[in-house]
Amino acid sequence: MLDFDLNMEQIQKHPIVATISIAAGAILASEVIWKMVTFLQGQLSGKKPLRVHEVLTFNELGDICAAQHLRSPDLSKSPDAVVLQCRNQHCTLRNVGKIVEQIDQAQYSIDIAIYTFTSLPLADAFKRALQRGVNIRIISDREMVFSAGSQINVLASLGVPVRTPITTYMMHNKYCVIDGVERVEEIRLLKKRKWMRPCCSVVVSGSVNWTRQGFGGNWENCILSADEKLARMFQADFARMWKAFENSEDKLKPKI
Ligand SMILES: [Zn+2]
Missing domain, CATH: 3.30.870.10 (Endonuclease Chain A)
Incomplete structure (x- = not known):
């Protein structure tokens, strides 16, 4: 609870920095998820790449x-x-x-x-x-x-x-x-x-x-x-x- 309260306080103090940090985190997370999905698709399909x-x-x-x-x-x-x-x-x-x-x-x-x-x-x-x-x-x-x-x-x-x-x-x-x-x-x-x-x-x-x-x-x-x-x-x-x-x-x- 203490940590959460502290973070909320930081966000209220520095709203712009906090917004940028959250946005950057979200972009990074979406990239990671996208890479995991494409990797798993390749593994599960077991298909070789199609001819171009x-x-x-x-x-x-x-x-x-x-x-x-x-x-x-x-x-x-x-x-x-x-x-x-x-x-x-x-x-x-x-x-x-x-x-x-x-x-x-x-x-x-x-x-x-x-x-x-x-x-x-x-x-x-x-x-x-x-x-x-x-x-x-x-x-x-x-x-x-x-x-x-x-x-x-x-x-x-x-x-x-x-x-x-x-x-x-x-x-x-x-x-x-x-x-x-x-x-x-x-x-x-x-x-x-x-x-x-x-x-x-x-x-x-x-x-x-x-x-x-x-x-x-x-x-x-x-x-x-x-x-x-x-x-x-x-x-x-x-x-x-x-x-x-x-x-x-x-x-x-x-x-x-
Ligand atoms: Zn490019």
């Missing part, structure tokens, strides 16, 4: 939660669980993290068709993929390969083959195919392997260029999809372009 099928949107609401993520580790190292579970569905860090998460799951191949690419978190994810032995190929726009901050140029210096159309028309695609079925089979034949580990084809595609402005300023979208039919169609498109731009590869020497 998601639309990411980038817009003016992308940084409203940025202050909350200040203490999060650098996304370029790996997608952070707290950021990935951010409840702001437009969160720039969460959405970039979701793309990085898919790249980090690539086992054999990533075929990229992109206009502009300067995003460091994505570049780091592709470097990690190269270290795992993943085969990466890039088709880009001839002018943009060597533009300021281009990560295409950086990846090319690490041995990634780059091709471009030689024309005044733009290579305006913004997609990549991860572990496309036909490409994985091509790699199996090249490496003369009898068997490859099971893997999941994923398409990353949308309006967004892989740049700071694209992810953190413009109004853009990006679809992540493990739909195999969709992945086959994108993979076929890439394969056609890769062959069509065969002669451009030698002329694209990295300039760094």
Whole structure:
């Protein structure tokens, strides 16, 4: 009783401080309860994560939660669980993290068709993929390969083959195919392997260029999809372009 009386006295003496303290306590408690509920849901369902099928949107609401993520580790190292579970569905860090998460799951191949690419978190994810032995190929726009901050140029210096159309028309695609079925089979034949580990084809595609402005300023979208039919169609498109731009590869020497 004494403690309770004392607390009531404190609240009456310092109502603003007490209100802020109570509000902060309530927010903290709700976060803890939310995490416990999502953990228990995962444990009880016993289900593995569903194959990705998601639309990411980038817009003016992308940084409203940025202050909350200040203490999060650098996304370029790996997608952070707290950021990935951010409840702001437009969160720039969460959405970039979701793309990085898919790249980090690539086992054999990533075929990229992109206009502009300067995003460091994505570049780091592709470097990690190269270290795992993943085969990466890039088709880009001839002018943009060597533009300021281009990560295409950086990846090319690490041995990634780059091709471009030689024309005044733009290579305006913004997609990549991860572990496309036909490409994985091509790699199996090249490496003369009898068997490859099971893997999941994923398409990353949308309006967004892989740049700071694209992810953190413009109004853009990006679809992540493990739909195999969709992945086959994108993979076929890439394969056609890769062959069509065969002669451009030698002329694209990295300039760094
Ligand atoms: Zn967020």
